[in-house]
Amino acid sequence: MFYHFLFPLNDLFGVFNVFRYITFRCVGAIVTSFLLVVFLTPWFIRRLRQYKIGQVIREDGPESHFSKEGVPTMGGAMIIGVMVLTTLLWVNLVNIYVWILLAVALWFAAIGSYDDFRKIKKNNSKGLSARWKLCLQIIGGTIAAVFIYNISDLGGQLSLPFFKDFRPDLGSGYILFALLVIVGSSNAVNLTDGLDGLATGPTVTSSAVYLVFSYLAGHALLSSYLQIPYVAGAGEVAIFCGAMVGASLGFLWFNTFPAQIFMGDTGSLALGASIGTVAIIIKQEILLALVGGIFVMEALSVIMQVGFFKVSGGKRIFLMAPFHHHYEKKGWHEPKIVVRFWIVSIILGLSALATLKLR
Numbered sequence: 001m002f003y004h005f006l007f008p009l010n011d012l013f014g015v016f017n018v019f020r021y022i023t024f025r026c027v028g029a030i031v032t033s034f035l036l037v038v039f040l041t042p043w044f045i046r047r048l049r050q051y052k053i054g055q056v057i058r059e060d061g062p063e064s065h066f067s068k069e070g071v072p073t074m075g076g077a078m079i080i081g082v083m084v085l086t087t088l089l090w091v092n093l094v095n096i097y098v099w100i101l102l103a104v105a106l107w108f109a110a111i112g113s114y115d116d117f118r119k120i121k122k123n124n125s126k127g128l129s130a131r132w133k134l135c136l137q138i139i140g141g142t143i144a145a146v147f148i149y150n151i152s153d154l155g156g157q158l159s160l161p162f163f164k165d166f167r168p169d170l171g172s173g174y175i176l177f178a179l180l181v182i183v184g185s186s187n188a189v190n191l192t193d194g195l196d197g198l199a200t201g202p203t204v205t206s207s208a209v210y211l212v213f214s215y216l217a218g219h220a221l222l223s224s225y226l227q228i229p230y231v232a233g234a235g236e237v238a239i240f241c242g243a244m245v246g247a248s249l250g251f252l253w254f255n256t257f258p259a260q261i262f263m264g265d266t267g268s269l270a271l272g273a274s275i276g277t278v279a280i281i282i283k284q285e286i287l288l289a290l291v292g293g294i295f296v297m298e299a300l301s302v303i304m305q306v307g308f309f310k311v312s313g314g315k316r317i318f319l320m321a322p323f324h325h326h327y328e329k330k331g332w333h334e335p336k337i338v339v340r341f342w343i344v345s346i347i348l349g350l351s352a353l354a355t356l357k358l359r
């Protein structure tokens, strides 16, 4: 909105010219969403307490989690609400990618909210059935994947980190691949969100790294210099990423140990799907395995654990999956696990940025 209302005023006052620049609007989006979340969340927590929207804790989990019973949940509504508002304030609203991203974030947040509500209403940890959840995710993911595939000049091409010229073309099979990335990313963040700040921290680093990649992908000169795919209009995606960085960072203020609020599936499903969709739009899908390495590792730990459990007739690789539970069972304190996962996430993010020069 600022872009449409304030930038035209540069004819009268030159200073309004800054609203043209993506860099300025990115910083604006980060600061706006951070401040909105930091100032609104205490009020939101009071409302959640008032309406008794609190976490129901699984009985089969680590004992250290029992004290978390009743912690206000569905904080994702605040993250996603602020992200949407901030994006609308700072982007060029003519950009189609931004609308796809907003639709994905809202659709996945709606699935998560329904799931969270059911858990709270029934007062048990079973929300929407896994099958229904997946069905709804596939519907949203497919629509987004088809749209992006049809809009993109690059069609079904994949871009691989470290390879500047090798870009395999999946043709229309790309739609299935994109769907897997969006739904996989959504579920991986959801699985990671099991300790205070554990999913929020890597969400900040992942969205910050994708902010840089989106900016570069949308810049004709820089993308050609760095030999990454040029995606016209991707610069505005960087502003969406900025809103995600700021809102997640603001939420981390309250979600860090000891958490005053959880994001719920409302937040985890939507943030994961948003990151996956950004990766698809800017053609840095494979890089997501590195940028979101923590999420990938957590999801893999579950797949390995369940797979091994079945083939071995009841044996386990980890003391408990997802991976973070393994360290809890080993007796590590929660903040120690979380901060170490953050450190790994930062290193992975920096490695992803380093691939820009290694191709």
Ligand code: 57M
Pocket (backbone or CB within 6 Å): 055, 056, 057, 058, 060, 061, 062, 065, 068, 073, 074, 190, 191, 193, 194, 195, 196, 197, 198, 255, 259, 261, 262, 263, 264, 265, 268, 302, 305, 306, 309, 316, 318, 319, 320, 321, 322, 325
């Ligand atoms: C949901 N949700 C948290 C909170 C958060 C297939 C199986 C591996 C699935 C997996 C699972 O259900 N994972 C996804 C994880 C829950 O958090 C809520 O859910 C939202 C995210 N979706 O925002 O609203 C609990 O996590 C804790 N928490 C915090 N701080 C936070 O900031 O402490 C969350 C956010 C909260 C709170 O305690 O209640 C969750 O873990 O339930 N299942 C599992 O993770 C289970 N693992 C398992 O069964 N493993 C087996 C399998 C793989 C063979 C094994 O290893 O043998 C464990 N989950 C729990 N306890 N809680 C089992 C034990």
